[in-house]
Amino acid sequence: MRTLLIILLLLFPLSSVALEYHGENTIFKDTIWQGEVLIDGILTIAMGATLEIRPGTRVSFTRIDLNGDGIGESELFAQGRFIALGTQDKPIIFTSAEVNPVPGDWGALNMMVSENGENLLEHCLVEYGYRGFHSHYSIARLDSSTFRYNQRGAQFQESTVTINDCDFSHNFNGLQFRDSKVVIENSRVVGNLWGIRAVFVELQMSGSQVEANRINGISLRDSKVQLRDNQVSDNRRGIYLQRSDAKITGNRITQNREHGIYLEDSIASVQGNLIRSNGRSGLKILAADAVIENNRIENNFEFTIYNAGDDDLHVGPNWYGSVSKKPELMDGRSREGLGLLHVAPSLVRKPEVNAL
Amino acid sequence: MSRCRQKIAMLLTLLLITGCALVSVESGPVLQIGTVQKPYEVRGLLQQDLYLGGVIRITGDLFVPAGRSLQIAPGSHVLVVGNDSTKIDPEYLDKGTEILVKGRLIVAGEKGIPVKFSLDESTPKGENWTGIELVAAEAAIFKHVDILGAEIGILSLDSSPQLTQVNILGARYGILMQGGGELVYRGGRISGGDAGLLCFDYSALSLEQLSILDNLEEGLYLASGCSLQQQGLQINRNDLGAVASESYRTSLQVSLSDNRIDFKPLPEEAVQ
Structure with a gap:
């Protein structure tokens, strides 16, 4: 039993304490997050790996702006699969780690050439990013989530995206996309x-x-x-x-x-x-x-x-x-x-x- | 003796204050001058304050972020290379080439040596440039300026542009005021475009000796939340001279002539 637990933990590392990524990091194997996660740099989910985020998790991004262009550079870069399934009571939060957050504090939840299975966001709150959600050559589904105070709520290129029951509010631009197939249902795009x-x-x-x-x-x-x-x-x-x-x-x-x-x-x-x-x-x-x-x-x-x-x-x-x-x-x-x-x-x- | 000391103390204080004032004067950016043969080319995010003169070529979207300034010297010719790209970059508001200002824009022409904004001749046929967009701009001052052939000459979102002797010619929209803010416009004309001056939301207009002429659609559109103070305003030869709530009919009467319809009142519903 103990061996089985160890194997499970090795296969699916589960973090329930504060987890921090500094600098450039890559996740090569399937990983589950729960609790508090700090991203202080660029975190890549390698092709073939899945990052699963559990309900109630809070993912914070520090503001790094090395090139002085006013855009935060901390971000998550998924070439593998990204699954963030919160619940109504326990949403998953992606936000700025700054005390006084502003739009563009961090880069994006990037899905890049991630076409092996849908990337999923459900009951998530995504705020203060440059692009809250960003997808390139990927398939994604956004459900019951809120994208607010970002430079762009969500952006897609060459992607297939389904959006249901989402809010895009008070972003500089709500939703932008090109060369994509997009379905939007029962959603609200307000105040951008x-x-x-x-x-x-x-x-x-x-x-x-x-x-x-x-x-x-x-x-x-x-x-x-x-x-x-x-x-x-x-x-x-x-x-x-x-x-x-x-x-x-x-x-x-x-x-x-x-x-x-x-x-x-x-x-x-x-x-x-x-x-x-x-x-x-x-x-x-x-x-x-x-x-x-x-x-x-x-x-x-x-x-x-x-x-x-x-x-x-x-x-x-x-x-x-x-x-x-x-x-x-x-x-x-x-x-x-x-x-x-x-x-x-x-x-x-x-x-x-x-x-x- | 004590009076003498007091005077010395006052003098010292004065010197200190003056000295501090002198010390605190920051040197502005150095004037950089482009020529016809070698224009000063600029695009993208303004990384530092700039003071430009001569021939300036804007080769792509230009963004003056909060805290930075772009100053343009008298007699400058700003050539904007228009495009019809598929870009949808986030900071910018339009697909075409635009000058987006959240910081400070000072376009300082002078009488007889205005600053001119126009389309660069390398622009593909049929394209124009988007215009100057002020988004909660810290300052926007235009003196003796000609703005030619823009999509929207000046778009002001929550900004308060100050215009003196400015001509906006051949724009789809001359000026579009949205959100709050006050437009102070003294002298010049908006002419030869689709619409002249459109005011939405709760902006305030202070117009003096301004002519709005020969536009294909409205000369002046005043949504119900906007306010207008004017002196010597002329609105002529547009399709609809002024569109505004009925309460403006009398005060605008002397300004309006030779429009297809001089005054079109907004319906009661709009005013409520």
Whole structure:
């Protein structure tokens, strides 16, 4: 029995006392953390090894900034597998070791070429990093976790990432990714400078809130996107798509300071949304091919629909506040050189919107 | 005798104070001058305070972090190399080339020798540069400056830029004020862009002898939380002259002419 215990401990070193890593270190074999862990440098999980972090563990990173670029260099670098499964009562915390922490105190939870099995974060709190969670050529799943006070909440490149029931709040940028396949469900991206910002991605997002981000709520370029049943409110621009292919269905896009939806050089289907009380126009369309129908487009402060391109655009039946209410249009009738908007008569009944 | 001592003591104190003051004066960064043949090239994180003059070429995103300063001398020409990269680096706000300031930016042109910001001719066709972005900047002072062809001439987030004789020409947005902070703008024009001056959240505008002309969309947009003090403001030949709460209609009346729609009131809902 004793021998078995020793073998188990050798195979799965378990630390329940404060564990400290100083300088550059590598974990070569499967390891379990529990309790307090301090990372004062760069810790690599080698390819083939798994780091498992138990509920209630607190991982702190010291601030090291040798090159003076304002970005902390202590970080965790997983080339093997990374599993951090906290619980609701005992979340796992990744934070700064500084007394007065600031965003960027430490580098990131990096997943690099870690494609042998999903990297998992569940019930984690990740704060004060440069990139809270960072994934490159990796597969990851983020569940029920909070990413706050980071320069970027999470960032992915060439990765496949699923995010469910997570909060990205008060980061400089909430979520950024490129060349990745990303699914976001039932999550909240709130109070960042940028909410979601991505290029060359496939994104499916549903049941989520993107609110009070000060630049754009959702900003995508050269991407394929499905947005369904989300709340996109109180950002500067709500949804901004450039050179993208989008299905925007059943969302509430309200009270954004500028445009609710801004489509530029994109192909989009915009159906069954509530687009209301946005500060400039409900929809601004620049050189986009869009199907716009069965939406409630109401009370936007400047224009209901703005055709900023030079091609004519046909708009299907929508609800503009009442059967008799005409949409306020900006097109070639108001400014020479712009295309015309050909708008179908209003729906006779207010359509339902599903979001949240 | 005691009076004499007092005077000597006062003199000594004065000397000490003066001496201390002299000692405490820090020498600023040395002026570095670029030329047409050999522009001063700069990009990335500003590692030290810089004082630049002549021809300055910004070859990539430039970041002035908190605690550092960038000063630009009169008559300088700042050429920004625009790009359309796929980068999404965290500190920066836009894909294009931008000047992001959290520290201090002093652009000190003078009458007859302004500082000019424009796109470098090596920029790929169809691209522009993002503009000057102030994010809780410690100071942002612009005197006698021309800013040409930016996406957003000046974006101010929680900052208080001071502009004197500044022309912002051909920008998609001339100035965008967000968050708190106060814009003090004395003399100059915002012209030839999409939108002139947009104010959101609870920023304050103090505008004097400013012209907002010939923009394709709004001249001035004042969201309900913004406040405006103005003197000699001219808003002409824009699509929508001013978009603001009804309460501004009277005070802006003399400023507005020849716009497609001079004044468009924000709906009651927006004001509430």
